[in-house]
Amino acid sequence: MRFKTSLLKTPKHSDLVGCVSWSNTEEIYSCGDDHVILKWNLVTKETVKVADLPTELYPTDLHLFPRGQLAGKKPGLDQLLLSSADGKFHLISRNGRIEKTVEAHKGAVLAGRWSYDGAGLLTAGEDGQVKIWSRSGMLRSTVVQSGAPIYSAAWSPDSSQVLYTSGATLIIKHLTPNSKPNWWRAHDGLVLKVTWNPSNNLIISGGEDCRYKVWDSSGRPLYSSHIHDYPITSVSWSPSGDLFAVGSYNTLRLCDKKGWSYSLEKPNTGSIMNIAWSSDGTQVAGACGNGHVIFAHIIER
Known part of the structure; x- marks a missing residue:
């Protein structure tokens, strides 16, 4: 089993691509430091510009609630959640209109994620919150106030806890007030990315x-990779x-x-800042530091 990757000859974005998110198994949204949201259709091979964002808006994370999961049943879920470096997050319709902008954090909002049940969303920021x-x-609660920037955060499978990074440690905090967090030292340097899977209840950090x-989910180590040439960025x-997929330079x-590697690709992408899987688990899209969006589908299963 391995990835078969594809990259366009010339990138569609003119600057770093920070984030990608799937709309369905054929459609992807990407945005980056060129202040543009693009929509990619993998069937027709068309790429269209959905929106020109304000020039002061530098995106840091993008999450579209998976279509068909709950989106039709719950109004407001058919929106892109876009967080940005100016401390705000934005709810954007699929046709690119900014429906709402919220002042969320002091400093950059570094992560923005819809909960698995669709009931709400979390943001994590440079301000340690x-x-x-x-x-x-609408703000429901501030569940974490720490002294270190939070580079990445994720929901627990039942959306009752949040997992977040703090320096070299990972911390799980229950949403109920005054609950004691579970924390462990995870890496020998900053933890840059973390993800928690709702199907197997396992966590990956990079x-x-x-x-x-x-x-x-208790913080017990199950696998540690060898040391790569560059930091793990996604x-x-x-x-x-x-x-699971891992991105680096x-x-x-x-x-x-279990952590064992099936395949290693060395595409000319710069750092892969963000990876998103299609809902059927057959392909991934990656946001690349050199303006490309990389696509990879699984072959030889």
Whole structure:
């Protein structure tokens, strides 16, 4: 089993691509430091510009609630959640209109994620805070106030806890007030990315120490990779939890859930800042530091 990757000859974005998110198994949104949101159709091979963002808006994270999961049943879920470096997050319609902008953090908002049940969203920021918001963007609670920037955060499978990074440690905090957090030292440097899979309840982290690691939900280590040449800039679970993808500088790796590597690709991408899986778990899209969006689908299963 391995990834078969494809890259266009010339990138469609004119600057770093920070984030990608799937709309359905054929359609992807991407945005980057060129202040443009693009929509890619993998069937027709068309790429259209959905929106020109304000020039002061530098995107940091993008999450579209998977279509068909709950989106039709819950109004407001058919929106892109876009966080940005100016401390705001934005709810954007699929045709590119900014429906709402919320002042969320002091300093950059570094992560923005819809919850698995669609009931709300979380943001995490440079100010060391994690906040929970309603679907419409009303503040519900500030669940974390720490002294270190939070580079990445994720929901637990039942959306009752949040997992977040703090320096070299990972911390799980229950949403109920005054609950004691569970924390553990995870890497020998900053933890840059973390993801928690709803199907298998396992966690992957990637760090500045050039390793990726697999953990159970209690923080017990299940796998630690060898040291890579560059920091791990993205990790992403497949929806079913049987595979995950790891991104680094000019590097895209496919692994099984135990951590073992099936394939290693060396595309000319710069750092892969963000990886997103299609809902059927057959392909990934990656946001690349050199303006490209890389596509990879699984072959030879």
